[in-house]
Amino acid sequence: MSKFFDYLDSISQVNGLTNGMGNGQKIQWLFHCGMLFLSKDKWWGDFKFRHSAHEGIDITYYRIRPDKLHNFDNSIRVPAMENGIILNICNDFLGQTLVVEHENSLLFNRRLLFAYAHIIPEKNLKIGQVVKKGQVIATVCDTYKNPQLPPHLHFSCFEVLKKIPPEHLDWNLFFSDNLDVNLLHPIFL
Ligand SMILES: [Zn+2]
Secondary structure, eight states: OOHHHHHHHHHHHHHTOOOSSSSOOOOEEEOOGGGSTTOOBOSSTTOOBOSSOOOSEEEOEEESSTTOEEOOOTTOEEEOSSOEEEEEEEEOSSSEEEEEEETTOOOSSEEEEEEEEEEEEOTTOOTTOEEOTTOEEEEEOOOTTSTTSOOOEEEEEEEEETTSOGGGOSHHHHHSOOTTEEEEOGGGO
16 A cells, blocks of 8 residues: 555545545545646646656545545644655645654665645644654645645655755755756655
8 A cells, every 4th residue: 555545544534524424435536637646737727738857746635525625724734654864854836845854764875855835834843853753743735825725735756866065955956957956746656
């Protein structure tokens, strides 16, 4: 089972997103193709093309009952996918991004990074701090900077060489064609 699907369960758990029937049935997550990894499509506005292929997955749409589609608002809490250490907190085009190194990655000269983007980090979090799997680390931020988009969590996974200083781990680097950065598919972690 992919970690990513467990992670969706974890998001529903920390936010109490259940189908309300008390039967333990899971909610359904929905993804426009433009929300998926490496998609070149936009899932907002004119639905045309992105400037570059999508570096992660966008999460916002879910269904509790078949007849009603929901999207995240800025009260949605974001759990950590895995144990890790916060290496950087940087800005993105909607809010902020937490860059967390996977605690147990066994890579010799590389780090495995998770980027939680378009969020507001919890106030007590600092660079260098340890986070635990399932711990709430942020809330999804509002999207007044681009009202065509609903609030959503952008999740990316990167492998980067350890020689890159942690303070350089931001979107300037992730968007660049730097050969020291590898983009990974979040669903096949
Ligand atoms: Zn995204």
